[in-house]
Amino acid sequence: MFTVSRSSLTGWGRTNPSVADVADVLAGELPSVLKEAGPRGVLVRGLGRSYGDAAQNGGGLVLRLLGSATDAVLDRDAGTVRVGAGASLDELLRILVPRGFFVPVTPGTRFVTIGGAIASDIHGKNHHVEGSFGNHVVRLSLQRADGSVAELSRHDDPELFWATIGGMGLTGIVVDATLRLLPIQSSRMAVDTHRITDLEALFATMAEGDEHHRYSVAWIDLNAKGRQLGRSVLSRGDHARADQLPASVAVHPLAYGPKQLVAVPPIVPRPGVLNHASIAAFNEFWFRKAPRQRLGELQTISSFFHPLDMVGSWPRFYGRPGLVQYQFVVPFGQEGTMRRVVERISASGAASFLAVLKRFGAGNDAPLSFPQPGWTLALDMPGGTTGLGELLHGLDTLVLDAGGRNYFAKDAHTVPETIRRGYPRLAEWQAVRRRADPLGMWQSDLGRRLRLADD
Amino acid sequence: MDNAFGQPQTILLLGGTSDIGLAIVRALLSPVTRTVVLACRDRGRGEQVAVSLRDAGVQVDVVHFDGADTETHETVLSEVIATHGDIDVAILAFGQLGEGEATGRDVAAAVHLAHVNFTGAVSASVATANQLRRQGHGALVVLSSVAGERVRKANFVYGATKAGLDGFAQGLGDSLVGSGAKVLVVRPGFVHSAMTRGLPAAPFATTPDKVAEIAVAGLRSGRRTVWAPGILRYVFMVLRHVPGPIWRRLPLG
Numbered sequence: 116m117f118t119v120s121r122s123s124l125t126g127w128g129r130t131n132p133s134v135a136d137v138a139d140v141l142a143g144e145l146p147s148v149l150k151e152a153g154p155r156g157v158l159v160r161g162l163g164r165s166y167g168d169a170a171q172n173g174g175g176l177v178l179r180l181l182g183s184a185t186d187a188v189l190d191r192d193a194g195t196v197r198v199g200a201g202a203s204l205d206e207l208l209r210i211l212v213p214r215g216f217f218v219p220v221t222p223g224t225r226f227v228t229i230g231g232a233i234a235s236d237i238h239g240k241n242h243h244v245e246g247s248f249g250n251h252v253v254r255l256s257l258q259r260a261d262g263s264v265a266e267l268s269r270h271d272d273p274e275l276f277w278a279t280i281g282g283m284g285l286t287g288i289v290v291d292a293t294l295r296l297l298p299i300q301s302s303r304m305a306v307d308t309h310r311i312t313d314l315e316a317l318f319a320t321m322a323e324g325d326e327h328h329r330y331s332v333a334w335i336d337l338n339a340k341g342r343q344l345g346r347s348v349l350s351r352g353d354h355a356r357a358d359q360l361p362a363s364v365a366v367h368p369l370a371y372g373p374k375q376l377v378a379v380p381p382i383v384p385r386p387g388v389l390n391h392a393s394i395a396a397f398n399e400f401w402f403r404k405a406p407r408q409r410l411g412e413l414q415t416i417s418s419f420f421h422p423l424d425m426v427g428s429w430p431r432f433y434g435r436p437g438l439v440q441y442q443f444v445v446p447f448g449q450e451g452t453m454r455r456v457v458e459r460i461s462a463s464g465a466a467s468f469l470a471v472l473k474r475f476g477a478g479n480d481a482p483l484s485f486p487q488p489g490w491t492l493a494l495d496m497p498g499g500t501t502g503l504g505e506l507l508h509g510l511d512t513l514v515l516d517a518g519g520r521n522y523f524a525k526d527a528h529t530v531p532e533t534i535r536r537g538y539p540r541l542a543e544w545q546a547v548r549r550r551a552d553p554l555g556m557w558q559s560d561l562g563r564r565l566r567l568a569d570d
Numbered sequence: 571m572d573n574a575f576g577q578p579q580t581i582l583l584l585g586g587t588s589d590i591g592l593a594i595v596r597a598l599l600s601p602v603t604r605t606v607v608l609a610c611r612d613r614g615r616g617e618q619v620a621v622s623l624r625d626a627g628v629q630v631d632v633v634h635f636d637g638a639d640t641e642t643h644e645t646v647l648s649e650v651i652a653t654h655g656d657i658d659v660a661i662l663a664f665g666q667l668g669e670g671e672a673t674g675r676d677v678a679a680a681v682h683l684a685h686v687n688f689t690g691a692v693s694a695s696v697a698t699a700n701q702l703r704r705q706g707h708g709a710l711v712v713l714s715s716v717a718g719e720r721v722r723k724a725n726f727v728y729g730a731t732k733a734g735l736d737g738f739a740q741g742l743g744d745s746l747v748g749s750g751a752k753v754l755v756v757r758p759g760f761v762h763s764a765m766t767r768g769l770p771a772a773p774f775a776t777t778p779d780k781v782a783e784i785a786v787a788g789l790r791s792g793r794r795t796v797w798a799p800g801i802l803r804y805v806f807m808v809l810r811h812v813p814g815p816i817w818r819r820l821p822l823g
Binding site for chain 2: 121124128130131132133134135155167168172173174175433437439498503504505508527528529531532560563564
């Protein structure tokens with residue numbers, strides 16, 4: 116039987132906390148657990164990598180779904196895997212990569228659960244080619260508020276299927292899912308790196324060359340100003356074929372064993388150690404260390420996709436105020452807006468440790484899915500920066516006026532009106548949610564803050 | 571729910587026409603603010619105050635609330651929550667000053683002051699804290715006073731109510747540790763406001779806006795007690811230990 120403990124929870128940015136009853140449960144226990152739900156409702160939480168309050172439910176019940184990828188069922192012929200929603204991409208990759216398969220989409224960390232990946236409809240460096248995580252979900256089973264479990268797919272209750280993808284856990288609990296996989300010949304990435312001097316050149320280079328690569332992302336130095344505004348390092352890659360591997364690697368082409376090198380201890384000076392000076396110095400170093408151009412370099416999966424995973428609990432570097440991540444998308448043709456956003460951040464002096472620019476391809480049918488065709492920028496800023504709330508509020512207006520929107524999984528600052536403008540299909544999602552959960556069992560701090568369930 | 575910068579969406583002011591309370595509300599306003607609930611005895615005056623806040627683009631709800639009418643406090647709180655959802659910051663700002671030493675010689679007046687300033691404040695605080703505990707987040711700002719730090723004869727009934735309230739609020743804050751809710755005790759010195767109009771200012775006199783600035787900074791940095799101005803903390807460290815005969819003679823207004 117499950118035990119409940121009262122705990123304070125935050126997102127990965129370690130900002131706005133709330134206290135909830137937290138319990139680890141098995142999928143089979145869910146129907147009986149849900150009977151214990153009080154007026155503050157229930158939410159499932161994965162590995163807590165959403166930056167804001169998406170995986171919190173103050174005063175309510177927060178469940179962590181037990182289960183691991185060792186129970187995953189791989190269908191080699193179909194190229195699919197059926198896996199419990201509580202398993203992480205990390206566990207899944209350790210099983211899949213040595214068998215010659217890769218997850219269809221990975222974000223910048225492999226410490227996310229399958230359920231969380233579906234709920235946030237996450238994207239990765241391959242969005243311009245292959246879309247977001249939800250595009251590759253063949254089917255899923257959803258624990259509903261009434262205790263039943265629904266089988267959902269593009270053919271079985273497609274409305275609830277798509278409302279669950281990107282639905283931030285507010286339509287039910289994903290219990291397991293079947294994902295379409297990518298066959299790979301090696302565990303190495305063949306990577307091209309280019310140093311790019313300014314923003315215009317970056318837009319042009321990415322627009323031209325991205326289609327030739329499965330993965331593409333640019334890191335931008337947001338501390339650079341004037342002629343150097345938008346200087347960046349563009350990194351593009353593909354899974355290396357067996358014939359691209361040197362003899363030393365070709366012996367075990369699918370060897371995979373990512374490691375965490377170091378973890379940040381819980382005691383960091385209160386104001387944190389990431390400030391304007393240290394961040395500017397890091398960005399300078401990162402830009403200088405990149406080659407002007409280097410083609411076909413072999414990198415491991417973790418150094419290409421998950422470099423920050425090598426440092427455990429890295430947000431602790433930001434100290435007590437935590438960090439705020441801001442991510443938005445603007446449609447193609449709105450490069451001018453993107454430029455103005457970059458100029459404002461650069462001028463504000465709000466230091467950003469890592470800012471990444473990415474081209475999105477087509478979106479999918481999920482009404483609350485974040486990606487849409489255009490440019491997306493994601494940046495980290497110390498939460499204690501003076502005037503940051505006002506800066507981001509101003510940027511929201513620019514983004515919305517350009518037809519763009521914010522990303523729920525990153526959000527910790529915005530207001531209900533922003534979401535209503537950015538997600539015109541919200542009402543459609545709300546109607547599906549009301550049908551699936553008329554009593555409003557599924558609740559979260561993010562949902563309450565952004566009034567997602569209200570008309 | 572506060573956002574990542576400690577900017578609240580919903581603010582409840584108990585004592586909806588209090589100068590210091592309103593100054594704290596104004597200092598908390600941001601583009602994120604959705605609703606301010608002014609809970610006050612005189613709804614007419616509350617509506618007058620609401621106009622300036624509405625001009626700032628906030629939705630304002632004026633509700634009837636009488637600090638002395640403790641029987642109604644839980645009902646008022648639950649109605650506010652039913653209408654507006656979670657409370658991110660509640661400010662307990664109602665209270666009366668009394669008539670100085672005269673109040674200390676008038677049984678009815680003394681009891682009334684103690685009832686409003688202490689009993690009423692305890693009642694409203696407990697009702698508010700219960701809600702914050704249920705929602706797992708939120709802050710209660712309690713306006714105490716340095717008058718309670720060491721009670722002086724010039725306003726000893728008032729001072730005693732604040733001494734009691736201060737101790738109560740500290741204990742309430744301790745009892746809420748681990749619940750997600752927190753209490754901030756604000757100890758202003760002499761504040762130029764409607765409440766003190768016509769009174770001679772004491773040393774280190776301050777303004778509602780200054781008190782508000784200090785209170786909001788305290789909320790954002792997670793402090794449990796703040797003094798306004800900050801130097802009063804050290805002044806009272808000394809005054810607390812001044813021998814009685816000297817204390818009684820000090821010209822403290």
